[in-house]
Amino acid sequence: MALVDVDLALIGYGGATSLLLDALDRHGVRGLRIATVDPVETARPHRTWAFWTGPRDAFDPILDAAWSHVDLYGPGGAQRLELAPMRYAMVRSGPVFARADEAADRLGVQAVRASAAALDDDGTSVTVRDAGGAAIVRAAWALDSRPTAPHRPGRTFWLQHFRGWWVRADRDVFDPSSAILMDFRTPQPAHGVSFGYVLPTGPRTGLIEYTEFSPARLDDAGYETALRSYLKLLDLPELAVEEVEDGAIPMTDAPFARRPSPRVVRLGTAGGATRPSTGYTFSAMRRQAEGIAAALAAGGDPVPPAAYPRRHLWMDAVALRAWDRGLVAAPAFFERLFTRNPPGRVLRFLDGLTSPAEEVALMGSTPLLPMARAAAGDLLARIVR
Structure with a gap:
């Protein structure tokens, strides 16, 4: 060559x-x-990406679906989150x-x-x-x-691992105007957190996925059982599975x-x-x-800015430590984050775009004492290293 x-x-x-x-x-x-x-x-390989966006997006012509409100099922029950002017969007x-x-x-x-x-x-x-x-x-x-x-080992290493089914029903079963973002009614693992979500692309079609945040993946039987259990929880009829996708993403x-x-x-x-x-x-x-x-x-070098502010990465490290050490239950953490803040603030935070003042408000909506313990433990671990 x-x-x-x-x-x-x-x-x-x-x-x-x-x-x-x-x-x-x-x-x-x-x-x-x-x-x-x-x-x-x-x-x-085919995969699906979901992301937050505004009322207009360069990818609008190729989006599979977008929703201006989503549903969250946490320990306190069902919550509908109005996202406008933001949207939750999906593209294949x-x-x-x-x-x-x-x-x-x-x-x-x-x-x-x-x-x-x-x-x-x-x-x-x-x-x-x-x-x-x-x-x-x-x-x-x-x-x-x-x-x-990674460049060096971290203090916490989990995976976001998942398996999803693209399904089709023989009658209308989905509401295409709304997605289920996080459904924590799934059985929770001993070490980690699980949730389902439903992203409808029409009255009869959509993506149903089971996701875990935990240190290790399941085997095929584990994902199969989890997805079938979730379909039963949703009280859906028999669905034809047209495609399967899965993956694992580092959370560390x-x-x-x-x-x-x-x-x-x-x-x-x-x-x-x-x-x-x-x-x-x-x-x-x-x-x-x-x-x-x-x-x-502009004639410059092809070097992008950091994906997230350093303070956001520190907050992520503290949250991971809190979940991993059992100091905070992740379902309650996410429920409080979304229900005690305007959704737009949460979405900007998840994308790394909030201001320090907004982040103070976000931290104030989480369980303060357990998160303080996690922050102290993270600080000590950094000093010891």
């Missing part, structure tokens, strides 16, 4: 790279030599990937079908090498979205190296886009993509 010389090498071609290509195209970035480096020639990866492929064509992106085994950064350029050590791409910058381990206070060397920038979860306390990733990946595209359009 001949060495490919480019300005940008995009390592991995999943969600983060797809969003970046779309952003580069929309920001009018032209004249850059760009290559994607990924071994997969077939279609990328297929249309996102298709937009990225179209953008790649317009940008003249070269596809290099190979695995990147090493990124050698000499401070002026990055050489991408394959598993045999051969140089396949040389780039001024490498933007790497492949999964990677362990830091990820966003810039492991001068000209290598990490994107997605590897670049800190996953919110440690919730597993939400999509909105932060979009912000990374927009930041990079705006910087390049």
